[in-house]
Amino acid sequence: MDATPQAFDRVLSSMCTRPHPAAARAAQRFLADNPGDPATYPDVAALEEHVLDALGTVTGLADPAGYVAGGGTEANMQAVRAARDLTASDDPVVVAPTSVHFSFQKAADVLDVNLRLVPTDDDYRADPDAVAAAVDDDTALVVGVAGTTEFGRVDPIPELAAIAREAGTRFHVDAAWGGFHLPFTDHAWHFGHAPVDTLTIDPHKVGRAPIPAGGFLARDDATLDALAVETPYLETTSQATLAGTRSGAGVAGAAAALDAQWPDEYRENHERATANATYLAENLRDRGYDVVTPELPLVAFDLPEATFDAVRADGWRLSRTGSGEARVVCMPHVTRAMLEAFLDTLDTARVGTRE
Structure with missing residues (x-):
């Protein structure tokens, strides 16, 4: 069997993660x-x-x-x-x-x-x-x-x-x-x-x-x-x-x-995920995107279809809400470096699709 498990280095939409x-x-x-x-x-x-x-x-x-x-x-x-x-x-x-x-x-x-x-x-x-x-x-x-x-x-x-x-x-x-x-x-x-x-x-x-x-x-x-x-x-x-x-x-x-x-590592994970969600939301706003202010570490934001498709084509696993917002779930595997790379891809895709 040649199949391999999903790598998590570009997974932003899943509510599952690498097990401890x-x-x-x-x-x-x-x-x-x-x-x-x-x-x-x-x-x-x-x-x-x-x-x-x-x-x-x-x-x-x-x-x-x-x-x-x-x-x-x-x-x-x-x-x-x-x-x-x-x-x-x-x-x-x-x-x-x-x-x-x-x-x-x-x-x-x-x-x-x-x-x-x-x-x-x-x-x-x-x-x-x-x-x-x-x-x-x-x-x-x-x-x-x-x-x-x-x-x-x-x-x-x-x-x-x-x-x-x-x-x-x-x-x-x-x-x-x-x-x-x-x-x-x-x-x-x-x-x-x-x-x-x-x-x-x-x-x-x-x-x-x-x-x-x-x-x-x-x-x-x-x-x-x-x-x-x-x-x-x-x-x-x-x-x-x-x-x-x-x-x-x-x-x-x-x-x-x-x-x-429980409880220390879970608390650390929550604090890290919350900081990552805040970082992402602020950087998306700075780029002019409409962002739903995070409550728990999940960021939803408006993203035009062409840019969404370009980001997906670059390998990022991204999904939409029922009303159309892109959503990023800051799970334990999502690092600040991942979000920085995602923002770089988003910037490149935005230029290429001329939002």
């Missing part, structure tokens, strides 16, 4: 272990409990229920599935801002629930008034995002949680990407800040665990009980996860990544 060396080593040791049958594979099951405890520390919840999922899409789907199964409505509705991740559309399609999207405010955050107006007796779940994938915005989580509580419905926070930045900010975003029922946080993003290693957390075991099905041929008698066989490598890698980096 300790995480890569741990993952290799557990390639054949299946946490989907914890009675048969007790060592990796113990590591999964260790990951849950560590993620609970990150997200302000002692003794969390949950598991290491395949990623944010699976975790978000499980939040919708639990809400659907626990609601009294025969026509369940999920209320979410338009900034919500596309995984919720997948969840709505697969689980046959109605996804009701509501507008964001002028700064791309969920609008609590619009959310409150959209909630009704059929609402099974209200969703907030703590680190949106297009603009890096943090929704007003306590306000959204209060709306869900007043309506007697469940509340989910998608912090798949933002969850390893937010502990080092002043944002209110997790179980300790609001009555959150479920939360998504992905170690395989900013957490630098190997893929796949998502995180699905719940405030109590009742959520997992609602998801559980019997598994008569396994040593384990029931299973609450969406996938059956799961990655022992992801579990072990997440455990090692958290042990190696």
Whole structure:
């Protein structure tokens, strides 16, 4: 096989990154272990409990229920599935801002629930008034995002949680990407800040665990009980996860990544990424580009199509938001030298395309 893994020296749009060396080593040791049958594979099951405890520390919840999922899409789907199964409505509705991740559309399609999207405010955050107006007796779940994938915005989580509580419905926070930045900010975003029922946080993003290693957390075991099905041929008698066989490598890698980096290395990564995002935003503004001021270390800016195509043709992995802005995610592999080289390419492309 001649294929080679993606190099990260020009990857600016991905929310995945190089795994931490300790995480890569741990993952290799557990390639054949299946946490989907914890009675048969007790060592990796113990590591999964260790990951849950560590993620609970990150997200302000002692003794969390949950598991290491395949990623944010699976975790978000499980939040919708639990809400659907626990609601009294025969026509369940999920209320979410338009900034919500596309995984919720997948969840709505697969689980046959109605996804009701509501507008964001002028700064791309969920609008609590619009959310409150959209909630009704059929609402099974209200969703907030703590680190949106297009603009890096943090929704007003306590306000959204209060709306869900007043309506007697469940509340989910998608912090798949933002969850390893937010502990080092002043944002209110997790179980300790609001009555959150479920939360998504992905170690395989900013957490630098190997893929796949998502995180699905719940405030109590009742959520997992609602998801559980019997598994008569396994040593384990029931299973609450969406996938059956799961990655022992992801579990072990997440455990090692958290042990190696929480909290000091994660704080250093956040500070470095934030400084890089500020540097990029300022330099883009100096060149006359319209830039969305970064909140978390993600920079979105207007970039004409011809220049965008020229930058891509030069090997930079760059993507656009749904509304057309170019976006750069300052992941752990993104260095100041990379951003300087990107700006040089942008300058050359701009001259060549005569913006």
